[in-house]
Amino acid sequence: MPELPEVENTVRDLRPHLVGRRIEGAQVFWSRLLHDLSPEVFDAALRGRQIINTERRGKFLIFPLDDGSSLLLHLRMTGKLWVEDRQTPVDKHTHVLIDLDNGRQLRYQDVRKFGRFYLVQDRDVVLGKLGPEPLSDEFSPIDLLGMIQHRTTAIKALLLDQQVVAGIGNVYADEALFRAGIHPLRPGVTLTLTDCNRLYASVRQILAEAIREGGSTLGQSTLTNFRRPNGVQGRFQQRHQVYRLTGKPCPVCGATVQKIKVAQRSTHFCPACQPIDGFNNPLN
DNA sequence: ATAAGGCCCTGACCGC
DNA sequence: TGCGGTCAGGGCCTTA
Numbered sequence: 001m002p003e004l005p006e007v008e009n010t011v012r013d014l015r016p017h018l019v020g021r022r023i024e025g026a027q028v029f030w031s032r033l034l035h036d037l038s039p040e041v042f043d044a045a046l047r048g049r050q051i052i053n054t055e056r057r058g059k060f061l062i063f064p065l066d067d068g069s070s071l072l073l074h075l076r077m078t079g080k081l082w083v084e085d086r087q088t089p090v091d092k093h094t095h096v097l098i099d100l101d102n103g104r105q106l107r108y109q110d111v112r113k114f115g116r117f118y119l120v121q122d123r124d125v126v127l128g129k130l131g132p133e134p135l136s137d138e139f140s141p142i143d144l145l146g147m148i149q150h151r152t153t154a155i156k157a158l159l160l161d162q163q164v165v166a167g168i169g170n171v172y173a174d175e176a177l178f179r180a181g182i183h184p185l186r187p188g189v190t191l192t193l194t195d196c197n198r199l200y201a202s203v204r205q206i207l208a209e210a211i212r213e214g215g216s217t218l219g220q221s222t223l224t225n226f227r228r229p230n231g232v233q234g235r236f237q238q239r240h241q242v243y244r245l246t247g248k249p250c251p252v253c254g255a256t257v258q259k260i261k262v263a264q265r266s267t268h269f270c271p272a273c274q275p276i277d278g279f280n281n282p283l284n
Numbered sequence: 285a286t287a288a289g290g291c292c293c294t295g296a297c298c299g300c
Numbered sequence: 301t302g303c304g305g306t307c308a309g310g311g312c313c314t315t316a
Binding site: 114 | 287288289290292293294295296
Binding site: 001112160169264 | 310
């Protein structure tokens with residue numbers, strides 16, 4: 001599940017391979033990956049374009065092109081990108097090949113086929129509704145409070161809502177709530193400014209640390225887990241404190257980590273460190 | 285306006 | 301070994 005840290009590492013790794021390169025053609029073997037355009041139109045529109053940069057917004061990758069348009073990509077669950085020589089045999093589940101002008105190829109592999117490519121003149125058509133970038137100056141504890149103080153929805157669900165804040169997914173939502181000592185089911189409206197200060201700090205710490213550690217690689221399957229374009233796995237999973245640690249002792253207090261469903265997503269937390277009423281919090 | 289549930293996908297994993 | 305069932309899950313769509 002590539003989230004902000006995994007996408008950021010992907011964007012950084014790809015930059016030296018893509019910036020300044022010209023696209024010679026594109027093949028798409030599973031057309032539903034393309035939002036609102038056919039493989040033929042996709043190929044025709046990309047052919048001859050130069051890639052200006054590699055950027056990120058939330059969990060989206062952005063490739064600005066020399067004609068002012070942008071190629072956007074969301075990896076969703078199992079999407080992977082990397083650059084390889086054209087002659088290298090194509091792996092299973094590889095659905096998109098983009099030929100570069102140096103004999104190499106940008107390859108997209110996605111076992112579950114949930115990913116989406118967009119080709120747009122105005123990137124705001126796709127990105128416009130996203131909330132603030134959590135690591136930027138446009139995001140503050142007051143902003144967070146403003147986004148959630150009128151919501152009865154569980155705070156976990158609000159963190160997953162990309163319109164509240166962009167880039168957080170299931171892994172980092174659980175880890176941030178744990179570090180902030182906030183129960184995932186607490187309605188947004190019950191969070192105080194103090195809570196928001198802690199949650200804001202946790203979110204930023206977790207994401208910055210996860211970026212430094214190369215993201216999180218979960219599970220053994222190289223097909224479904226995360227891997228950077230340079231082939232390296234993430235290391236941040238070694239620092240997870242609750243995510244997929246159901247039944248294990250909480251690293252802070254030793255209580256047993258619990259798993260529940262929140263907004264249809266598995267949610268892991270420590271019932272002692274993250275009390276539902278928000279009081280007697282040992283982390284305070 | 286908000287929220288819940290279904291859907292897309294396939295591989296991993298579990299019990300028998 | 302084979303088989304059926306369940307789980308994983310981001311975002312979009314429909315329904316309430």
